[in-house]
């Protein structure tokens with residue numbers, strides 16, 4: 600008995616947080632393999648540029664301005680994907696923020712935003728695509744967690760770490776609940792070069808995290824290739840967990 604790798608050309612893939620970093624690279628890699636990509640983020644100018652790049656290279660893409668923390672936006676995103684391409688085969692729940700600070704600084708607004716984007720955004724993404732995937736009898740949800748979802752990243756990243764633990768719990772629950780037709784993959788990266796490291800308002804945290812990244816980070820396409828690997832597997836194969844660290848990173 601054997602099964603072979605799938606050709607993903609023609610698959611319809613939504614990528615959230617596609618205006619930068621891992622999401623942008625993942626969208627480019629999926630499009631290069633022939634997937635039709637639906638790009639979501641708040642910065643529409645960035646998405647339009649990426650659409651132009653993908654089309655110039657012979658691929659198919661559309662942009663949908665989306666705030667993942669708004670359930671209505673996620674519904675509109677899924678509807679736009681179906682309107683443009685007729686179905687949704689893959690959702691990459693990638694959008695995320697990482698404002699770092701010790702709990703004692705009480706940056707409660709940043710805690711709220713981190714929870715809204717990193718947890719609620721993932722759940723709203725699932726809510727938007729799950730009924731459609733169930734109706735199709737197939738689908739693949741890829742959630743981007745973090746090494747910080749495997750270990751508690753403290754003292755600076757306790758809330759971020761909590762959100763990424765939540766992403767892993769949601770992924771595993773979704774995998775078990777969604778039965779035989781829907782695949783669920785969690786990707787947990789270590790330090791990857793992107794804009795994420797610039798997201799801390801706390802000056803000490805910002806300087807520390809940027810120095811850490813400079814010493815350790817690997818390029819965003821390291822993660823994009825892993826997402827493509829999971830998506831390319833045959834329909835009866837579900838790559839559940841991928842952990843990718845820079846060789847140099849201990850944490």
Ligand SMILES: NC(=O)c1ccc[n+]([C@@H]2O[C@H](COP(=O)([O-])OP(=O)(O)OC[C@H]3O[C@@H](n4cnc5c(N)ncnc54)[C@H](OP(=O)(O)O)[C@@H]3O)[C@@H](O)[C@H]2O)c1
Nearest residue numbers: 616618619620621641642666667694695745791793794795
């Ligand atoms: N870089 C790393 O070291 C690393 C490690 C582990 C996990 N991760 C995870 O990887 C994912 C991607 O991060 P990245 O490193 O590529 O960071 P990034 O370069 O800062 O990209 C973050 C993306 O998320 C989008 N985003 C943020 N808030 C949003 C919102 N409310 N609605 C829609 N989109 C939103 C941003 O787009 P707009 O601002 O245009 O909306 C941007 O496209 C995140 O989940 C992050 O936690 C990253």
